[in-house]
Amino acid sequence: MARIHSGHSARHSILVQPIKKSLADIIRFLSYIFSLSASSASQGTVNKNNEHERTNDAITISSTNYSPVNQPSIIRQAQLLQSNTPPGCPPCPECFNCKLPKFNCKQYGTCSEYDGQCKCPAGFGGQDCSQPVCGSLARGDERHVRQDNSTSCPCDDGWTGINCNVCQNDQVCTSMLSSLDDSTGRPNHPSARSIVTTPERSNKSEAVCYKGGYTVKESFQMCNITNRKIVDMLPGRPPEGSLSCDMNKKSCQFQFWVGHVESFYCEFAECEQSIQVGYEGQPNITRKDCNKMQCKCIPGRMLCGEAGSVDISDFLSEEIKGPGKFSCSSDGGGCQFSEPALDQLITDVFGDTSITLDCQAGECMHYTMVPGFKVPERPDNSKMVAFSIALSAFFVAGASWLFWYCGRNRAHKYPAFNGRNRQHSEEQEVLSTHVPTDLTFSKITYAINETRTVLREVSGKAKSGELMAIMGASGAGKSSLLDILAKKSKAGFVTGDILINDMQISNNQFKSLIAYVDQEDTLMSTLTVYEAVLFSAMLRLPKNMTLEDKKIRTLETLDELGILHLKDSFIGRSGQRSISGGEKRRVSIACELVTNPSILFLDEPTSGLDSFNAFNVVESLAQLAKNYQRTIILTIHQPQSNIVTLFDQLILLGSGGRLIYSGAFATCNEYFTKIGHPCPTGYNIADFLIDLTMKYRITRSKKLTGHTTNEASTDLQRDSSEEGQGNYGPEAGGDETELLIRRSSGRSRVYAALGAIHNQSGLPEESHQSAEDFSFLDQLRANFQTSEIYQSFDQHFKTVQERGLILGNSGVGKQLHVFLLARSSNRVGFIQQFLILSGRAFKNLYRNPMLMLSHYLLAILLAAVCASLFHGVTLDIAGFQGRMGLFFFILALFGFSSLTAITIFSQERIIFIRERSNNYYSPISYFLSKTILDILPLRILPPFILACIIYYPVGLVPTLEQFWKFVLVLIGFNLVSFSLILFISLILEDVGVANLVGSLITLFNLLFAGLLVNREKLPYGTAWLLDISYYHAAFEGLLVNEVRYLTLKDRRYGVDIEVPSASILSLFGFRATAFWYPDVINLAFVFTTFMFLSFLTLVYFVKERR
Known part of the structure; x- marks a missing residue:
């Protein structure tokens, strides 16, 4: 059956094909007759003269032909026809009639009151307007409906969109120009056959496809939904939206598509349109505000009852009422569709505030109808920028004055102090709350490698309230023993046991008890x-x-x-x-x-002091030990006689770490006298003991010089038979005494010097000595190991090991355990550490102002130079080049000035290592205080000062947004440069090497900033070098912020040229939309990464290694 079209003569006649072959056709025909009868009766028109008119090819039916008397006969005829239906034939489908309640027109199409058919909006067809149509608007009514099993519709050339409503170029609108209504300017959508193209109307310049998004008469837009969550939930089925607006009717329609299949549609009413005209080079923003809005679902579609999806039909029909708003920029980006109830749904389900879209608009019109808008002048923010700069300058001046004020006077307000005898009650309580601490060590052996042994089974005990001195010649291992007793990290192999009050405690607990003076x-x-x-x-x-x-x-x-x-x-x-x-x-x-501290270790505390001050130092240590029951252990080289009397315990080491004596100092003379080496009367016993351990070297020196006089033989050499037999009786004491008395003679000093020269080969001392040379020291070591002092100590230590005391079990152990807990829980916390360290760093900064002043003066001087050289850059190609050169120079300036971070940390590296080793603070406290106090005055203020000076004179974009973006990029770049150099300075201890590596990395990044090489011209597979260059991120960010929306005007060869700056950016390989992502994001990521790596390096690699 041919499709029936409504027309102007629908009330009078209708052309119908023969109905003899199909019962369905008869039923549709009768239904149609009844609809016409009802329509005619409602009008009350009676025309009995037309009752018998007929034609050969059609049947004309008047509304008066079917009176109530004739209707039953027609029904009987229909029933008679139905009774002749062959058996097994399905019931005939009910004819579509939008006037019946069960049928309706989709897309809010108009239902014809004459034929019950839907009049669909442009782009939709089918009986109920539910199907998109193909072709283009230029085809008018002759557009075919998309097939039911297809999700794509072929559009004519120059048209796009799911229903091919959006024009893409001016040429496709030419065919529609003849069908424009002269009174309204709207396309009449004629059939293709009715379009007559004349030479006068074929002028392409008269037809325009306007894409600005502002609706003149009737516009169409096709959009991609950009809400990330919505897109992620529909993989392979892109969500889209289509919008059409008729401003004569003040209405709009919106359709939501999933995978090119429509889900629901909405209608806006009482719409008003407004436009925000952008500045030169910026897009316009069109807004459509509609007071009323309604939406309907298409049953069985996504979000509307499709299997596996939610059904929002009731929500759309009951909750969506308006007002609805649609805004979009003229370039199609950043569009937004919102309605209160719908926005709440989007927020609750997807986490966004509204539906966001990227749209493509198109409306065919005569060129005279293209809307024109006056481009507003940019607001003059020069005063605001100037005020911002002035405020910044005032801040810098105030900070400088504060630095000067803090550094002008070093004197402090001291508390009342009446001498060392005064003790505050709380302080006295803190100092007296102490558990006596003994340190016992047994058989401490230390070897650097398999061939070099530094200490050999050294044992001893340092008691609370006593001062222990470790003595020996240079190279005997005194400092190594002290480090091991203090549990410092040593390179090599350490064996032996160290006990506190005859108990093992953890390293952390041990460190809370001690202090170490290097x-x-x-x-x-x-x-x-x-x-x-x-x-x-x-x-x-x-x-x-x-x-x-x-x-x-x-x-x-x-x-x-x-x-x-x-x-x-x-x-x-x-x-x-x-x-x-x-x-x-x-x-x-x-x-x-x-x-x-409970135990204080000191490595040669008297070195560099005169005799008076040396005695005062050791005396104060001895008083501390006795008065407060502290344990003091120190190494000392050649103490004077009055210092020696302050010693309570003595450890004497010979070459190679041989233990010569370990015990009470008061009994050492008695011990050495007993083994045949008494100290001469009136002689400093410390010098005697040192000379005793050095005797083999003097002997060796004499042999090397060839001295064979009887005097030398008598004085400096011991009879070999005596050495071999180990006879160190009183008879030998005379020779020893004579030797020691002449110790200060010039000849002895020459022998000592010769011994030192002999040992300058750089090899271990022992490699130059024969077994005979060391027999004397080995004999002294053997004598002590068999002595009663050592045997008593060894027996006591074995008893302690067998007893196996655990911290907290015994009475003393419980006291020590409580004391350690109190010490560990009473330490200064992280916040206090950070504040104290920050205060010290601040003092160090303003008391060493040359570095800070050089940064500021350099920024001010070069800013003045740049402001004069680049003053008033123009909006032409030369001005574009000037901007590029200015930004490149500024980045190079701050990139290379960041190299000062190398020396800043290198000066404090050894201080940090020693303070960390002595448990002053945690590494993170130091790291944060050091970096923050370096970043604020040296990495943030200089670029800020430079930006304030050059921005206005150079003539950069005078808006606050662009100014602060400019400052943001400069500061971000300076922070990235600082973090990279800091990382290098932490990895490389040598300042020269660190400077070289830092300079090379800076030059590498500078090469790939984007000015010297073009992204498009790089060899295949090397474009990533630009992406990892922080210079490129900053350079691109500065350029995009400055010139993205500018239009460059130039005159060449008598022709005025206007070029959007964005096209010049793309010519150089820059991305016009890359300011926030990836540029600023990359700077933030690189800064965070290198700061984290620097912190890890500080924690795990910058530590004490002895």
Whole structure:
């Protein structure tokens, strides 16, 4: 049966094909007759004269032909026809009639009151308007419906969209130009056959496909849904939306598609349209605000009852009421479709605030109808930028004044202090709350490798309240033994046992009991003596001890060491006038002594001091041991006689770490006298013992020089038979005495010097000695191991091991356990550590202002140069080149100035290693305080100062948004450069090598910034080098921020040229939309990565190794 079309003469006649072959056709025919009868009756028109008119090829039926009298006969005829239906034939389908309740027109199409058929909106067809049509708008009514089993529709050339409604170029609109209504300007959508193209109307310049999105008469848009969650939930079935608006009717329609299949549709009513005209080079934004809105689902489709999906039919029909809003930019990006109830659904389910889209618009019109808008002038933000710059300058000036004020006076407000005898009650309580601590060690052996042994089974016991001295010649292993007893990390192999109060404790507990003073002074040169010691006290004394008490304790310690009068003196460094070397030594001791440790280790504390100050230092240590029951262990090379009398315990080491004596100092002379080596009357026993361990070297030196005089033989050599028999009786003492009396003679000093020269080959000393040379020391070692002193100690240690005391079991163990818990739980926390370290870093910064001032002066000077050279850059090709050159130079400036971070940390590397080893603070506290106090004044302020100076004179885009984006990129780039250089300085200890590597990496990144090489011209597979270059990220970000929306105007060869800056950016290989991602994101990622790697390097690699 041919499709029936409604027309102007529908009320009078209808053409019908013969109905004899199909009962279904008869039923449709009768139904149609009844609809016409009802329509005619409602009009009350009676025309009996037309009752018998007929034609040969059609049947004309008047509304008066079917009176109530005739209707039963027709029904009987229909029933008669149905009764002749062959058996088994299915019931005939009911004819579509949109006037019946069970049928309706989709897309809110119009239902014809004459024939019950739907009049569909453009782009849709089928009886119920549920199917998209193909072809193009130019085909008018002759567009075929998309097949039911297809999800694609072939569009004519130049048209796009699911229903081919969106034009793409002006040429396709030419055929529609003849069908434009002269009164309304709207396309009449004629059939293709009715379009007549005349030469006058074929002028392509008259027809325009307007893509701006602003609706002139009737516009169409096809959009991609960009909500990430919605896209992710529909893999392989892209969500899309189509929008059409008729501003004459003030209405719009919206369809939601999934995989090119429509799910639901909406209608907007009472719509108003507005436009926000963008500045030059920027897109316009069109808004359509509609007061009313309604939506309907298509049953059985996605989101509307399809198997496996939710059904929002009731929600759409009951909740969606408006107002609805649709906004979109003229370039099609960043579009948004919103309605309160729908937005709430999107938020609850997908986490977005509304439906977001990227759209393509098209509307055919005459060129005279293209809307024109006056481009607004950009707001003059120069005053705001100038005010921002002035405010920034004021901030910098205020910060500079604060630095000057803090550094102008080094004096402090000290608490009341009346001498070392004054003890504050709380401080006295803290210092007296102490468990006596003995340190016992047995058979300590240390070997660097299989061929070089430094210590050989050294044993001893340092008792609480006593001072133990470790003596021996140079190279005997004194410092190595002290390091091992303090449980310092040593390269090589260490064996033996170390007990605290005859018990094993963990390393962390052990470190909380001790303090260690290194042989070399590691102090911050910009601090005063008082500040250096107070810094140690604030970090290491108990946190419940008040700051006032810590200050008093600091002053007492300085007074005990005789340096109280130096409290306001800067420590200084080599090459600068400062306190003396001996005074620095006492400051180092004070930093450890102020914590009042249970065990204090000191490596040659008297080196560099005169005899008076050396005695004062050791005397203060002895007093500390006796008065507060502390255990003091120190190494000493050649103590004077008054210092020797302060020793309580002595360990004497010979070459190769041989234990010559270990026990009470008061009994050492008796012991050596007993084995045949008494100290001469009136002679310093310390010198005697050192010479005793050095005797084999003197002998060796004499043999090398060829001295064979009888005197030399008598004085310097022992009879070989005596050495072989081990006879060290009183008879040998005379020769020994004579030797030692002449120790200070010139000849002896020459022999010692010759011995030193002999040993300059760099090989281990023992490799130059024969077994005979060491027989004397081995005999001394054997004598001690068989002595009563050693046997008693060894028996006691074995008893302790068999008893196996565990910390906390015995009475003393419980006291020590409680004491250790109190110490560990009473340490200063992370926040306090950070604040104290930040304060020290701040003082170090403003007291060493040259580095900071050089950064600021460099930024100011070069900013002035750039402002003069690039003053007033123009909006042409030369101006574009000027902007590129300016940005490239600025990045190079800050990139290479970041190399100063190498020296900043290298100067403090040894300080950090020693303080970390002595458990001053945690690495993260130091890392954060150091980096923050370096980043704020040196990495953030200089680029900020430079930006404030050059931005306005150069003539960069005068908007606040662009200004702060410019500052953001400069600061971000400077932070990335700093983090990279910091990482290099932590990995490479040598400053020269670190500078070289840092410079090479900076140049590599500079090469791939984008100015010297083009992304499109790089060899295949190397474009990633641009992506990993932080110079490229910053350079591209600066350019995009500045020129993305500019239009460059130039005149060449008499022709005015206007070129969008975005096209120039793409010509250089830059991406016009890359500011936030990937550029700023890359800078943030690289900075975070290198800071994290720097922290890991600091924790795991920058540590003490001895």
